[in-house]
Amino acid sequence: MDQGNQLFALALGLVPPWVVDEVRFTLEEKRLDLHVNLLKGSRFPCPVCGQDCPVYDTQEKVWCHLDFFQHAAYLDARVPLVRCPEHGVHLVSAPWAQEGSGFTLLFEALVMAMVREMPVFTVSRLVRETDQRLWRVLDHYVAKARKAVGMSDVHSVGVDETSGRRGHDYITLFVDLEAKRLLFATPGKDAKTFEQFSEDLQAHGGSAKAITEVSMDLSPAFQKGAAEHLPNAQVTFDRFHLLKLVNEAVDAVRKGEVLSQPDLKKSRWLRLKNLGKLSAKQSARLQEILKNQNLKTAQAYPLRLTFQEIFTVRNRHQDTTLLTAWVENAKDSGLPPMVKVVYILMNHWDGVLRWFESQDTRRILEGFNSPIPSAKAKARARGNSTHNNFINMTYLILGKLDLRIPT
Incomplete structure (x- = not known):
């Protein structure tokens, strides 16, 4: 064997009976063929x-390989067909590529590493391939890794929905709150998503009856789904969604008087942001608004601050006392949006109070919201933001999958 060919064979990790017998470099195309x-x-x-x-x-086949310096590199091979006396003629799998792929395993490993960090469309331009072909690579490895996931030790789950695309188009996420990993993602946000999760859980060695804790928002569909498909789970309504209800109530109060109170215009975000995140100018303007005791908004906003503060206390008995007092104050405020929140809380009192027993775990669910915009951005490209693409990207980022990619 030519010494140069032998060097390339060693670099590719080939062992007999596979050999590199020719190396061609086309300067005009800046292409290397092995x-x-x-x-x-x-x-x-x-x-x-x-x-x-x-x-x-034999059959001649071609695979895209890692670049050789700045030049595109390809493996061209004579892939054998064998004749078995018992099973007839079959094509042998090439050891450097998965069956049916036009890429080598090392090329796919590079792609999978890159799509964790940047949008698939950006990666496609860097490696000179279509984004559709790269999505098929990602789909293969994610699906293969998920088949190997075990869920027999899952007992505590968090459920949340996120918009898959613009408009009312949602994906529901089921999170293992103990292992801090995404278990299951599916289109929709109705009770059926719990049925689908239960089936997926069983397919991976888990059991819906083994789920003893579920954290979620106040969605009636979620409550129905949990009651029907997670029969032994105690429900916790997490603080993120409870605070969202209070924020929406404060903003509803503001909207009700903004026409008669010009100072309230363009002040919505001042009341939604935490005080510590306001600039000096924003804080000064907020304080000026709150000084006006004739404003209903100035009455509603302190209720919002107090509600948020209650969920930082660690003593359950004190938490319950403080929350009960808050409910009475909010009811006495006479502000219809705040009173509406009071009745929502009272109708779900056990699930609200349960947050204080497991608050450390519930923060995990809130933390899962942070990488979701990144997953959306990586999935979004030239109209290719399908449910499947977005779900695969969330699995890749949040699923802690063992992709078993060659290095």
Whole structure:
């Protein structure tokens, strides 16, 4: 064997009967082709039974490989067909690529590493391939890794929905709150998503009856789904969604008087942001608004601050006392949006109070919201932000999958 060919064979990790018998470089196309051949008299195991069989014929195939310096590199190979006395003629799998792929395993490993960090469309331009082909690579590895996921030890889950695309188009996420990983994602935000999760859980060795804790928002559909498909789970309504209700009530109060109170215009975000995140100018303007005791908004906003503060206390008995007092104050305020929140809380009192028993775990669910915009951005490209693409990206980022990618 030519010494240069042998060097490339070693670099590719090829062992007999595979050899590199030709290296071609086309300057005009800036392309390197490595031709892989078989040693004469080679035998290969039958893909069905493993019996050693002679080569019956070969097929020429091409795979995109990692760049050679700045030049595109390809593997061209004569892939053998073997004739098994029992199972007939079969094509042998090339050891450097998955069956049916036009990329080598190392090329796919590079792609999978890159799509964790940047949008798939950006990666496609860097590697000179279409984004559709790269999505198929990602889909293959995510699906394969998810099949190997075990869920027998799952007992505590968090449920949340996020918009998959613009408009009312949602994805529901089921999170293992103990292992801090995404378990399951599916389109929709109705009770059926719990049925689908239960089936997926069972398919991975878990059991819906083994779920003893579920954290979620106040969605009637979620409550129905949990009651029907997670029969042994105690429900916690997490603080993130409870505070969202209070924020919406404060903003509803503001909207009700903004026409008669010009000072309230363009002040919505002042009341939604935490005080510590306001600039000096924003804080000064907020304080000026709150000084006006004739404003209903100035009455509603302190209720919002107090409500948020209650959820930082660690003593459950004190939490319950403070929340009960808050409910009475909010009811006495006479502000319809705040009174509406009071009745919502009272109708879900056990699930609201349960947050104080497991608040450390519930923060995990809130933390899962942070990487979601990144997953959306990576999935979004030239109209390719499908449910499947977005879900695969969330699995890749949040699923802690063992992709078993070659290095």
